Amino acid sequence: MTAPPERRQGFGMAAPGRPAPQQDGRAEEAGGRSADPAGQRFAQGQGQGSRSAEPEQDSSAERQIDLLPEDATVNLAAERKAAGIDELLDALDRELVGLAPIKLRIQEIAALLLVDQVRERFGLAATRPSLHMCFTGAPGTGKTTVAMRMAELLHRVGYLERGHLVAVTRDDLVGQYVGHTAPKTKEVLKRAMGGVLFIDEAYYLYRADNERDYGQESIEILLQVMENQRDKIVVVLAGYKDRMDEFFASNPGMSSRIAHHLDFPEYSLDELADIAQLMLSEVRYRLSEDAEATLREYLSRRMQQPRFANARSVRNALERARLRHANRLLSEPDRAWNRDDLMRLESADLLASRVFSEPTSESPAS
Numbered sequence: 001m002t003a004p005p006e007r008r009q010g011f012g013m014a015a016p017g018r019p020a021p022q023q024d025g026r027a028e029e030a031g032g033r034s035a036d037p038a039g040q041r042f043a044q045g046q047g048q049g050s051r052s053a054e055p056e057q058d059s060s061a062e063r064q065i066d067l068l069p070e071d072a073t074v075n076l077a078a079e080r081k082a083a084g085i086d087e088l089l090d091a092l093d094r095e096l097v098g099l100a101p102i103k104l105r106i107q108e109i110a111a112l113l114l115v116d117q118v119r120e121r122f123g124l125a126a127t128r129p130s131l132h133m134c135f136t137g138a139p140g141t142g143k144t145t146v147a148m149r150m151a152e153l154l155h156r157v158g159y160l161e162r163g164h165l166v167a168v169t170r171d172d173l174v175g176q177y178v179g180h181t182a183p184k185t186k187e188v189l190k191r192a193m194g195g196v197l198f199i200d201e202a203y204y205l206y207r208a209d210n211e212r213d214y215g216q217e218s219i220e221i222l223l224q225v226m227e228n229q230r231d232k233i234v235v236v237l238a239g240y241k242d243r244m245d246e247f248f249a250s251n252p253g254m255s256s257r258i259a260h261h262l263d264f265p266e267y268s269l270d271e272l273a274d275i276a277q278l279m280l281s282e283v284r285y286r287l288s289e290d291a292e293a294t295l296r297e298y299l300s301r302r303m304q305q306p307r308f309a310n311a312r313s314v315r316n317a318l319e320r321a322r323l324r325h326a327n328r329l330l331s332e333p334d335r336a337w338n339r340d341d342l343m344r345l346e347s348a349d350l351l352a353s354r355v356f357s358e359p360t361s362e363s364p365a366s
């Protein structure tokens with residue numbers, strides 16, 4: 001029934017209800033540089049990833065956990081609830097349209113980590129699975145958004161200490177001159193410790209045509225940390241699928257350290273329309289009936305045009321529609337606009353877009 005007083009060190013879960021630090025997906029500026037030279041400890045990869053090796057250094061990640069007696073039972077639904085996992089998975093389901101296979105994989109990972117955590121309370125080995133991931137897909141398919149949710153989930157199940165996301169590209173990791181790359185990469189790793197390091201278009205780190213490219217140095221440091229400190233940081237490599245496949249073909253070391261490959265499909269027209277509705281309701285706008293049809297027409301045209309970026313294009317289109325809506329209302333400033341007028345986007349707010357005047361790729365180019 002109640003746990004015996006026996007205690008041991010473990011990676012207990014984060015306190016339920018404790019909000020994970022929120023961060024947006026954009027790369028942080030280098031301004032956050034810390035004077036602490038501890039970044040150097042990532043360099044050598046001397047087995048610092050092992051929790052038991054350095055209990056004091058890890059003290060904030062660990063807490064005393066009560067061991068359960070051998071004949072105890074647990075209710076996983078209650079455990080899931082207590083860790084705030086249900087809440088997070090429900091929000092993921094509600095706030096992201098489509099992405100069924102991605103959501104399923106996240107549930108599976110959550111289940112594994114939860115069971116690991118309960119096993120640990122029975123004194124069973126709870127070796128941490130490697131969770132480095134690769135997210136492939138076109139721009140605007142939700143990779144960064146899902147990575148942020150993943151970071152928070154990993155925090156809630158006690159896998160990551162902080163659960164923040166640091167998003168970077170090659171330029172944040174690789175220097176221009178000899179000797180610059182290692183400090184840059186280590187600085188980024190230091191910022192990302194305890195959270196997720198999201199490397200967008202990760203294949204730019206490798207240049208097949210140049211063996212001495214500094215990107216290689218960055219890859220090697222990343223590999224060491226991914227191996228030796230995999231209980232402290234999760235690395236997510238993101239980018240287009242075909243280019244990522246090529247990257248892995250030339251970098252088998254990187255490939256072998258990736259535990260999960262998630263492919264983000266392009267959204268269908270229906271999904272894009274649903275995404276628009278969701279985005280609008282979040283900011284308390286709505287579409288008139290006509291505007292709904294116009295938006296679908298807008299989207300089907302926009303999908304054919306260059307630089308279409310899935311959900312990001314939807315977001316941008318809606319922001320411009322809000323701009324036109326505001327100006328439409330202000331064009332008759334003395335008219336009595338009501339609450340619904342302030343919420344309702346009309347066809348006209350969308351029709352003014354260039355998308356309706358520019359040719360699609362199917363139309364003959366001039």
Ligand SMILES: Nc1ncnc2c1ncn2[C@@H]1O[C@H](COP(=O)(O)OP(=O)(O)O)[C@@H](O)[C@H]1O
Pocket residue numbers: 025095096097098099137138139140141142143144145146275278311312315
């Ligand atoms: N399935 C979805 N449902 C709702 N909004 C989405 C969805 N996928 C992406 N978005 C939104 O679209 C924008 C771009 O998504 P993002 O995660 O940055 O894409 P990527 O990293 O793949 O380029 C973000 O504002 C995000 O909130």
Ligand SMILES: [Mg+2]
Pocket residue numbers: 140143144145200
């Ligand atoms: Mg992104």
